[in-house]
Amino acid sequence: MKLHGDIISPFVRMCLVTAQEVGLGGKVEQVQTRADPTTVNQTLSALSPVGKVPVLVTDHNHPLYDSRVIIEYLCHVSGNKTLIPDDGVKRFRVLTLQALGQAIAEAGVAFRYETAVRPQGLQWREWIARHELRVKAEFDDLEKTWAKDLSELTSGSIAVAVALSYLDFRIPDWQWRKDRPLLQAFHDAFSRRPSMQATALKPA
Ligand SMILES: N[C@@H](CCC(=O)N[C@@H](CS)C(=O)NCC(=O)O)C(=O)O
Known part of the structure; x- marks a missing residue:
């Protein structure tokens, strides 16, 4: 493949x-x-x-x-049945967590295009501010309601870990760790997984 x-x-x-x-x-x-x-x-x-x-x-x-x-x-x-479980309740919880991780990644990529690629005079301040508000709500929700789900290896925890690592690499100013000890502990532990180490981003 x-x-x-x-x-x-x-x-x-x-x-x-x-x-x-x-x-x-x-x-x-x-x-x-x-x-x-x-x-x-x-x-x-x-x-x-x-x-x-x-x-x-x-x-x-x-x-x-x-x-x-x-x-x-x-x-x-x-044949893996655990990253996206079959069981109804669990499955949709995992898929929702995955959507949350994907949304953080989407906001990060969109912010990056707007601030690093788009010519300065054409940048849209309100739109940038909306993205910053959105990710803040997403970080807070992860800290408040998703700690238990994040402790399991699923497509949800993968999406969140990778999205946060992308922010560390491209937009450290977003400071997602600040006042979010559970999220930080999750990311620290997840980043040690061989799958994350093997795909680690290297500064250019
Ligand atoms: N929803 C898509 C998003 C993919 C995406 O946005 N990829 C970016 C790179 S991070 C891209 O290809 N951008 C090129 C473009 O916007 O034309 C997915 O999950 O695969």
Whole structure:
């Protein structure tokens, strides 16, 4: 299987961490593919009309996107039933936690595009402020209501750990650790997992 993307993308890294956790690390080959919000990457566009990373090309040559679908596919082909449990109550709790992690990653990537890629005169202050408010609410909710769920290895805890690591790398000013000891303890422990170590982001 070939996973197109750049590991700096939190969505790509969520897939790579999942691959390691379900025992498919050796079967998923990462193909360095960059996606830029202002230019078309022809390789990527040929695989997906969305034109974003990640895209997984299966051994049967089917392109799959987005990261949530790829993660579910990796669980499916490996026979893993714990990262996304079948049981109803648990399943939707895990998927909601995954959505929360994905939302933090989306806000981080959008903020990064707006502040680092968009020309200064065109930046939209209110929009940036809205993202900062949104992530603050998300961090607080993780601290207040999700500590027990985060203690389990699921697609939810993977998404949150990877999203927070992305913020450490790109937007340390958001200071998600401040006054959130449970979230910090979760991230410290999760970051020691071999899957996170093997995919750690290195400063350029
Ligand atoms: N919902 C998508 C989000 C993917 C995404 O936003 N990828 C970014 C990189 S982090 C991208 O490809 N951006 C290029 C663009 O916006 O054109 C997923 O979960 O895979």
